[in-house]
Amino acid sequence: MADLGSQYLRIRDAVEPLVLEVLASGRYILGEHVQRLEDEVAQACNARFAIGVSSGTDALKIALRAVGIHPGDEVITTPFTFVSTAEVIVQLGATPVFVDIDPETYNIDPHWVEAAITPRTRAILPVSLYGQSAEMRTLRQIADRYGLWLIEDAAQAIGARHHEQPIGAFAHAATLSFFPTKNIGAAGDAGMIITNDEQIAYKARSLRVHGMNGGYYYEDIGYTARLDELQAVILRVKMRCLHDWTERRRYHATLYRTLLANAPLQLPVVRPYNYHVYHQFTVRTTQRDALREYLREHGIESAVYYPLPLHLQPAYRFLGYCEGDCPHAERAAQEVLSLPIHSELTEDQIAQVAHSVLEFAQREA
Numbered sequence: 001m002a003d004l005g006s007q008y009l010r011i012r013d014a015v016e017p018l019v020l021e022v023l024a025s026g027r028y029i030l031g032e033h034v035q036r037l038e039d040e041v042a043q044a045c046n047a048r049f050a051i052g053v054s055s056g057t058d059a060l061k062i063a064l065r066a067v068g069i070h071p072g073d074e075v076i077t078t079p080f081t082f083v084s085t086a087e088v089i090v091q092l093g094a095t096p097v098f099v100d101i102d103p104e105t106y107n108i109d110p111h112w113v114e115a116a117i118t119p120r121t122r123a124i125l126p127v128s129l130y131g132q133s134a135e136m137r138t139l140r141q142i143a144d145r146y147g148l149w150l151i152e153d154a155a156q157a158i159g160a161r162h163h164e165q166p167i168g169a170f171a172h173a174a175t176l177s178f179f180p181t182k183n184i185g186a187a188g189d190a191g192m193i194i195t196n197d198e199q200i201a202y203k204a205r206s207l208r209v210h211g212m213n214g215g216y217y218y219e220d221i222g223y224t225a226r227l228d229e230l231q232a233v234i235l236r237v238k239m240r241c242l243h244d245w246t247e248r249r250r251y252h253a254t255l256y257r258t259l260l261a262n263a264p265l266q267l268p269v270v271r272p273y274n275y276h277v278y279h280q281f282t283v284r285t286t287q288r289d290a291l292r293e294y295l296r297e298h299g300i301e302s303a304v305y306y307p308l309p310l311h312l313q314p315a316y317r318f319l320g321y322c323e324g325d326c327p328h329a330e331r332a333a334q335e336v337l338s339l340p341i342h343s344e345l346t347e348d349q350i351a352q353v354a355h356s357v358l359e360f361a362q363r364e365a
């Protein structure tokens with residue numbers, strides 16, 4: 001599903017001297033490379049500000065804090081996502097309100113978002129899942145109409161576009177993760193907040209260093225959530241590959257679409273106004289578990305993102321959701337399967353995966 005060793009070999013000559021330079025510099029936390037990376041990511045996302053932090057999860061938590069989410073607030077989000085999205089809401093003492101997804105794109109359905117708004121709602125937190133933007137333009141209209149914050153979890157979507165605009169363009173702030181297996185990944189944990197709002201940027205910069213502003217003067221109760229120079233220098237090299245690596249993923253998606261055109265599977269549905277960056281190539285079938293096992297027997301990895309929606313997870317039971325509350329998310333959890341798509345794969349490997357999928361389908365027929 002990822003081949004970080006091969007990826008590293010491709011960029012090793014560029015990365016190693018820079019890493020050694022950082023080690024010799026004695027400057028390890030925040031610093032020049034973090035600042036430059038922030039500028040480069042801001043430019044790539046056409047955003048005014050970017051704030052490097054220690055993970056995608058911390059980026060979410062700090063973004064929510066920066067817009068003033070407090071205990072007792074409600075934040076509307078999707079149950080079909082990585083756990084961080086809801087975890088940070090609970091950690092701030094707020095309540096995640098889960099609404100169902102669009103069964104074609106797996107992203108939160110704006111129709112249900114609007115229906116879930118109450119006087120306690122303060123923010124909407126959509127996820128641009130698998131590398132395709134959520135319905136950000138429509139969600140921004142809803143957020144503006146009700147005076148809500150819109151924060152985009154773009155952990156899986158760096159480089160994606162929606163109505164010609166980069167991630168974050170329709171949100172008050174967007175968050176990125178540089179977890180090693182993300183489209184751009186660090187050699188450890190790292191994340192970023194991007195925003196056009198000066199006030200949010202100021203708050204986020206302070207919250208990542210304990211709420212400090214100026215030497216040992218604290219305006220907020222903050223966090224230890226800084227980005228370090230070693231990660232930043234590695235990420236700067238990888239950011240230069242963003243376009244090529246994204247195009248490579250998109251090319252692999254095109255190959256799958258051709259090879260699997262007649263397979264009895266639902267292929268990813270891409271809205272015409274979205275540029276999908278294929279963090280995952282996720283197909284859908286009622287035979288999901290059998291297909292996955294067949295692929296495994298033939299030496300092919302695949303993955304299920306995500307096998308149980310968050311509203312049904314044991315840790316979130318206290319919120320009081322039951323089976324049937326988000327039926328599209330629940331069905332997707334039983335039927336989705338992500339095939340290998342990363343940029344290090346060869347055409348032959350993609351063809352092998354497709355061949356095994358087709359073989360499985362013939363066997364079943």
Ligand SMILES: *Cc1c(COP(=O)(O)O)cnc(C)c1O
Pocket residue numbers: 055056057058081082084085127153155156177178179189190191
């Ligand atoms: C990876 C991911 C996160 C968390 O990022 P970390 O850097 O691992 O903390 C949050 N949301 C989504 C949708 C993710 O895929």
